[in-house]
Amino acid sequence: MEENNKIISLSHVSKVYDGVTVVDDFNLDITKGEFVTFLGPSGCGKTTTLRMIAGFETPSEGSILLNGNDITKLPPYKRPVNTVFQRYALFPHLDVYDNVAFGLKLKKVPVTYTTKKGITKTKLKHLSSKVIDEKVARALKIVDLEELEDRDISTLSGGQQQRVAIARAIVNEPEILLLDEPLGALDLKMRKEMQLELKAMHDKLGITFIYVTHDQEEALTMSDTIVVMKAGQIQQVGTPKDIYNEPNNAYVANFIGESNIYNATMMKKKVVRFLGANFNCVDDFPVNEKVDVVIRPEDVELKRIGKDGNITAEIKEKYKEKLIGIVDSKVFKGIHFEYIVLKGKNEIVVQDTKEFNVGDVVLINIGPNEIHIMKKELTTNVFTDAYIDKNNKLIISDCTFDCELTQLLSDSHLDENGYLIGPDNKKYDLKDADVFVEIGLSDIEILDHNPNEDENIGEIISIVYKGDHYQYLIRTKEEEDFVCDSDYAFNENDIVSINVLPKNIKLTLKGSITKYEVE
Amino acid sequence: MVKKIFGQIYIWLILIIMYLPILILMAFSFTDAVYVGQWNGFTFDLYPALFQNKEIMIALGNTIIIAITSALVSTLLGTSGAIGAFYLKKGFRKSVDLVTQIPIVNAEIVMALSLTILFVFLGQYIFHAQLFSFWTLLIGHVVLSLPFVYISVKPKLQQMDPSLYEAALDLGATPKTAIRKVLIPEILPGILSGFLLAITLSLDDFIITAFTRGTGLLNGEANIETLSTLIQATIKKRPVPAEMRALTTIIFLAVVVAVVCVSLYRYYQGKHKKTHAQERMSKL
Numbered sequence: 074m075e076e077n078n079k080i081i082s083l084s085h086v087s088k089v090y091d092g093v094t095v096v097d098d099f100n101l102d103i104t105k106g107e108f109v110t111f112l113g114p115s116g117c118g119k120t121t122t123l124r125m126i127a128g129f130e131t132p133s134e135g136s137i138l139l140n141g142n143d144i145t146k147l148p149p150y151k152r153p154v155n156t157v158f159q160r161y162a163l164f165p166h167l168d169v170y171d172n173v174a175f176g177l178k179l180k181k182v183p184v185t186y187t188t189k190k191g192i193t194k195t196k197l198k199h200l201s202s203k204v205i206d207e208k209v210a211r212a213l214k215i216v217d218l219e220e221l222e223d224r225d226i227s228t229l230s231g232g233q234q235q236r237v238a239i240a241r242a243i244v245n246e247p248e249i250l251l252l253d254e255p256l257g258a259l260d261l262k263m264r265k266e267m268q269l270e271l272k273a274m275h276d277k278l279g280i281t282f283i284y285v286t287h288d289q290e291e292a293l294t295m296s297d298t299i300v301v302m303k304a305g306q307i308q309q310v311g312t313p314k315d316i317y318n319e320p321n322n323a324y325v326a327n328f329i330g331e332s333n334i335y336n337a338t339m340m341k342k343k344v345v346r347f348l349g350a351n352f353n354c355v356d357d358f359p360v361n362e363k364v365d366v367v368i369r370p371e372d373v374e375l376k377r378i379g380k381d382g383n384i385t386a387e388i389k390e391k392y393k394e395k396l397i398g399i400v401d402s403k404v405f406k407g408i409h410f411e412y413i414v415l416k417g418k419n420e421i422v423v424q425d426t427k428e429f430n431v432g433d434v435v436l437i438n439i440g441p442n443e444i445h446i447m448k449k450e451l452t453t454n455v456f457t458d459a460y461i462d463k464n465n466k467l468i469i470s471d472c473t474f475d476c477e478l479t480q481l482l483s484d485s486h487l488d489e490n491g492y493l494i495g496p497d498n499k500k501y502d503l504k505d506a507d508v509f510v511e512i513g514l515s516d517i518e519i520l521d522h523n524p525n526e527d528e529n530i531g532e533i534i535s536i537v538y539k540g541d542h543y544q545y546l547i548r549t550k551e552e553e554d555f556v557c558d559s560d561y562a563f564n565e566n567d568i569v570s571i572n573v574l575p576k577n578i579k580l581t582l583k584g585s586i587t588k589y590e591v592e
Numbered sequence: 593m594v595k596k597i598f599g600q601i602y603i604w605l606i607l608i609i610m611y612l613p614i615l616i617l618m619a620f621s622f623t624d625a626v627y628v629g630q631w632n633g634f635t636f637d638l639y640p641a642l643f644q645n646k647e648i649m650i651a652l653g654n655t656i657i658i659a660i661t662s663a664l665v666s667t668l669l670g671t672s673g674a675i676g677a678f679y680l681k682k683g684f685r686k687s688v689d690l691v692t693q694i695p696i697v698n699a700e701i702v703m704a705l706s707l708t709i710l711f712v713f714l715g716q717y718i719f720h721a722q723l724f725s726f727w728t729l730l731i732g733h734v735v736l737s738l739p740f741v742y743i744s745v746k747p748k749l750q751q752m753d754p755s756l757y758e759a760a761l762d763l764g765a766t767p768k769t770a771i772r773k774v775l776i777p778e779i780l781p782g783i784l785s786g787f788l789l790a791i792t793l794s795l796d797d798f799i800i801t802a803f804t805r806g807t808g809l810l811n812g813e814a815n816i817e818t819l820s821t822l823i824q825a826t827i828k829k830r831p832v833p834a835e836m837r838a839l840t841t842i843i844f845l846a847v848v849v850a851v852v853c854v855s856l857y858r859y860y861q862g863k864h865k866k867t868h869a870q871e872r873m874s875k876l
Contacts, residue, residue, distance in 0.1 A: 129758050149761040162759035166777040175773075176763035245763065 079141075080105040080281050081126065081249060086135035088121050088305075095121045097305040099135070103249075103283065103298075108275050110284045110292040112328070113302035119285045122302075123251050126283065127156050139248070154249040155242035159257060161234045163226045169237055170222040173212055176245040177205045212244035215274065232263050239274070249281045256291065268294050289329050293317065301325050322447050326367040333373070333421050336455075337366045337446070338554060345446060348416050349552075350396040352439060356446040361535035361546055363556060365447045370411065370424040372443035375400075379434030388434060396437040400429050418458055454517070454556055456510040463504045465491050467578060470553035472529040475575045478503055481582050492591065501589045509581040516577035517557035519545065519569045528570035531555060533563050547571060614844055621837040628831075642835040642842075650810045651822040652839070655795060657809060658726075658818065662733035663790035669734070670741025670790075671783050675775065678749045689746070695739045704803040707732050711804065724806030729816060732804035737793045741786035748782030796820055 081103045088096040096118040103109050111119035124130045126137060128149030136145045144152060155176070163172050181197040188194060200208075213219050216236035226234065235255060242250055252271075256264045272295050275282050286292055292299050293313040301308040301316060301324075309321040320326035323334045337347035339358045344351050347366055358364055379388050382399045389397075398414035398421060410428060414421045414435060421437060429435060459469045465487070467476040479485050481503070484496035493501040522530050531547035534554075543562060547555045547569060555571055563569060624641075625632040642648060677688040695703065707728075715723040756778060760770035776783070798820040805816045817825070819839075823832060 127758075127762060129761075149758070150764045150766055154762075156759070156762045158755045158759055160753055160755065162753050162755040164756060164759070164774055164778075166780075175760070175765075179764045179769065241763070 078104050080107075080139065082138045083122070083126075084136055084138070086122070086125060086132045086137065088118070088125065088130060089133045095305050096125070096132075099305075099307060101300060101307065101310065103281060106279055106281055108272070108282045108284065108295060108297045110286060110296040110299050111302060112286060112289060112292040112299050114287055114328070117302040118305035119287075119302050120253055121305075123156075123253055123283060123285050126249070127154055127251050128152050153247055154251055155245050155247040156251040156253065157238050157242050157255045159253045159255065161238040161255075161258075163234055163237055163241070165226050167226070168222070169213070169218065169224050169226065169229070170209055172226065172237055173209045173241045173244050174205050175241065177208055180245070208244055209240075212240040215243065215277070216240045231259055232267070235259065235267065239271075243274075243278060243280075247280065249283060250278075252282065252284045254286055255284075256286075264291075271295060293329070301328060303328075319445060320367055320447060323365040323367065323449075326365075326445070326447070331370050331422060333368045333370065335366050335368075335419070336449075337364050338362070339364060339446075343441075345444065348396055348419055348421075350394060352396075352444055353441040354444040354446055355441050356444075358446060358448070363449050363546070363554065365449050367445040367447065368421075368439055368443060370422045371409075372439065373414075373421060373423040373425075374438040374440075375412070375414070375423060375425055375427070375429060376436040376438065377429060377433050378436050380430070380432060382432045382434065384434055392436060396439075398435055398437050400431050400433045400435060403429065403431055453514065454510075454512045456512075456553070459508050459510045461503045461506045461508060465503065467508070467510065467580070469510060471549050471551040472553065472571065474529070474573055474578060476578045476580060477575045478580070480580055481508075482586055493589075500591050501586060502591045503589050506589055507583040509583060511579040511581075512555075512573055513577060514544070514556055515558040516573055517555055517559075518572040518574075519547065519557060519559055519561070519563065520572065522568045522570045526570070529572070530568055530570050533565055533567045533569060536563070536565060617837055618841045618844070621841040624834055626831055626834055628837075638835055638838040642838045645833065645835050647817075647822065648819075648833065648835055648839060651817045651819050653810045654816055655818040655820075658729060658733060658801075658816075659791045659794040662730055662737060662794045663787050665730065666734045666738040666741050666790045667783060667787045670738045670786055671745050671779070673738075674742050674745040674749060675771070675779075678746070692739045692742045695735070696743065700736070700797075700799045703735065704732070704800045707735065707800065708803045722806070724804065726806070726808040726816065729801060729805045732800040733794045733797065736797060736800050737790035740789045740793060741783075744786035744789060745779055745782040748779035752778050798824065 079102045083099050083101045086096060086099040087094060099118075099122060111122060113119045121130060125132050128144075128147060128151075132145060136143055138144070139152070139154075164175065167175070177200055180200055182200060183195050184198045185193060185195045209222075210219070213222065216239050218233060218236050218240065221229070221233065221237075226237070229237065235258075238255070255271075256267050259267060268291060271282075271284075275295075284292075284295065293316075296313055298310065299313055299316050300310050303324055309316055309325045311319075316325060316329050320329060326332045326334055335347040337345050339360050339362045340346045340351055341360060343354055343357055345354045345358075345364065345366060346352070354366075378392065378397070379385060384397060384399070396416060398416040400412050401415045401420075402413045404411045406424070409424045409426045412423045412425065412429060414423055414437060416437070423437075456469045459467060461476075461478070462468050462473070465476075465478055467474040478487065478493055482493060482495050482501070485493050488494050488500075493503055495501065522528060529549070531549040531553075533545050534548045535546040537544045542558050542560050544556065544558050545563065547557065549555075549571075557571075620628060620631075621638055622634050622636065623630075623632045624635055624637050673688075673692070677685050680688065711723045711728050715721055752775075756774050757770050760774040761767065765773060796819075801818050802821055802824070805818075805821070807813055807815055809816050811817055823836065826832060
């Protein structure tokens with residue numbers, strides 16, 4: 074990409090409000106004429122970023138360059154950008170014409186003229202009313218509102234107000250048009266229409282659009298480039314196709330369209346294992362690396378091999394090493410059916426035009442091209458299917474840990490019978506409670522296995538030297554993987570014991586605690 | 593049926609209680625008896641006499657001058673205060689709101705007395721002069737009506753789309769232009785009702801006027817008399833001047849005309865909008 078094609082670049086832009094970082098080290102270059110969308114859930118910093126480009130907020134750090142000039146501290150009225158606000162922000166005391174003409178009437182352009190003495194001078198003059206008339210008429214024509222010039226804003230429908238807001242912004246011929254969730258207040262049908270119209274307008278005007286939305290479909294439909302944001306940080310920048318097909322991480326995959334995301338491990342070169350089966354894939358990751366895989370529901374193929382939820386020994390034998398599931402639910406969606414297929418406790422969402430029935434035993438086939446593998450950001454061990462046993466111990470697959478149950482409820486304590494007592498003296502029995510567990514990498518202690526003791530044990534599968542410590546991948550008999558950082562050296566295939574101090578196990582209850590209440 | 597009749601009677605009773613005194617007053621403005629209740633026969637004499645009564649005319653003039661100046665000052669201060677407070681941080685704005693609300697519920701005598709003491713103190717220890725004049729009276733009236741302007745402007749600001757100001761900046765308006773061209777027109781109804789409220793508060797104020805006035809205005813070397821202080825001063829010695837009945841009738845009729853005008857204006861404005869809306873509906 075050529076350097077001078079950049080219209081705006083944000084470098085290391087951060088915004089901190091009262092100690093909370095809303096936008097964190099944001100770096101982005103936008104090419105002239107691009108349709109860029111900032112996509113993310115509410116509170117991800119997308120609107121704040123837009124407001125910094127518009128000039129309503131000043132970055133706490135970093136700089137914003139427009140055509141190579143620093144505009145970081147330039148007030149909004151001196152920037153060649155215009156905004157279409159979320160709730161339009163039309164001026165209610167002015168009619169349609171005066172709303173659209175507002176910016177033009179304030180504008181001053183240099184006019185060169187010759188005095189009687191023959192000296193050429195330049196001075197700033199307001200636009201003539203004829204020029205303003207023409208420009209307003211043209212803008213209203215673009216948004217299809219030619220006949221409504223004299224109407225009061227309050228007499229317009231939502232869609233018409235939206236168009237006036239767009240006309241009011243584009244009439245100033247900005248270099249960049251900023252749109253802050255402009256379609257949020259419209260109904261679905263209207264929104265779809267406006268999406269296409271905005272796209273057409275962008276093609277016609279040829280100016281840069283920066284669009285903010287939380288609606289992934291809107292982003293996919295309209296944008297040239299999508300910037301996915303989370304907690305003030307950019308997760309991925311790419312074309313809609315890239316973002317949909319090759320998401321950088323599980324967050325992006327989850328946000329862009331429905332998807333199945335699983336923890337997986339690379340078994341061999343281009344072979345990945347998840348849901349208890351091995352699959353060929355096209356992405357090349359180091360063997361034994363923990364990864365996330367994403368599978369789009371429309372990419373899963375089903376084949377009926379049995380029924381009534383009965384996985385017979387014969388089926389088991391025939392499809393050994395393959396992924397077999399049971400259809401758990403079925404919803405007709407018009408063009409296709411949507412199924413939830415269960416493999417043990419795991420759900421697989423599938424969209425298929427073929428019809429299956431609830432209870433059918435199906436062979437689940439996923440082509441190598443449909444398996445998107447993403448690097449896992451390993452900061453903690455996360456276990457999603459752990460539970461509490463009757464002795465108040467934490468069970469993760471074949472491992473048992475002591476844990477602090479009091480963290481599940483503030484101001485609580487355990488009584489002598491092992492019941493959790495809440496601050497209001499309510500009693501909870503957490504036996505069989507499903508929990509979500511997080512354990513830090515350096516909180517797992519590994520020791521040589523002592524065969525005389527009843528310990529949680531695993532085998533060291535891989536070792537990575539990380540400069541000042543080793544990172545081990547330990548796999549238990551039941552194929553649960555623990556990743557831990559340790560200063561001590563072990564060898565591959567060593568059997569070790571795994572220990573975690575109760576205070577280092579972070580538990581989150583799945584669902585509300587009220588269902589565990591006892592009389 | 594019985595219920596309905598009782599309802600009707602109730603409403604009429606209330607209306608009579610409210611308007612009967614004024615109607616009686618108006619009737620008695622057409623007779624020249626000094627004592628209220630005497631009927632000396634119908635005459636218009638009180639009206640010309642009113643305009644020849646120098647005392648009343650001076651008091652009326654003073655009252656109008658004070659009402660308009662204090663309303664202008666308090667509207668200016670109250671509006672800018674409300675706008676300023678609106679863009680403050682939430683916690684600070686809440687405390688400003690609270691502080692401006694206290695004078696509204698506070699007893700007027702407290703305010704009057706404290707202003708008097710303040711002026712005496714300042715006069716004795718700081719300026720070494722007698723401070724009571726038109727200016728102290730003006731300050732008194734501004735202090736009285738400013739909170740009312742603030743609370744009539746504030747809701748208009750809250751109803752306003754907060755991004756309007758930003759939208760104006762975005763379209764190239766400097767902050768000053770944005771306030772003038774977008775913010776002020778948007779809250780104008782609130783400013784106007786604040787102004788009118790300030791005028792009525794000042795017009796019939798007695799306590800603060802009596803405490804804070806000094807010499808000046810149309811009274812020249814003598815203490816400033818407004819209508820309320822004049823009436824109070826007169827009734828101590830003799831009956832209320834008969835011309836006062838004519839004056840109050842005129843004031844009441846002026847208010848009625850003003851209210852009718854405002855209602856008519858609102859009615860036609862509403863109708864205007866409605867026809868536009870109907871046009872739109874028929875187009876769809």
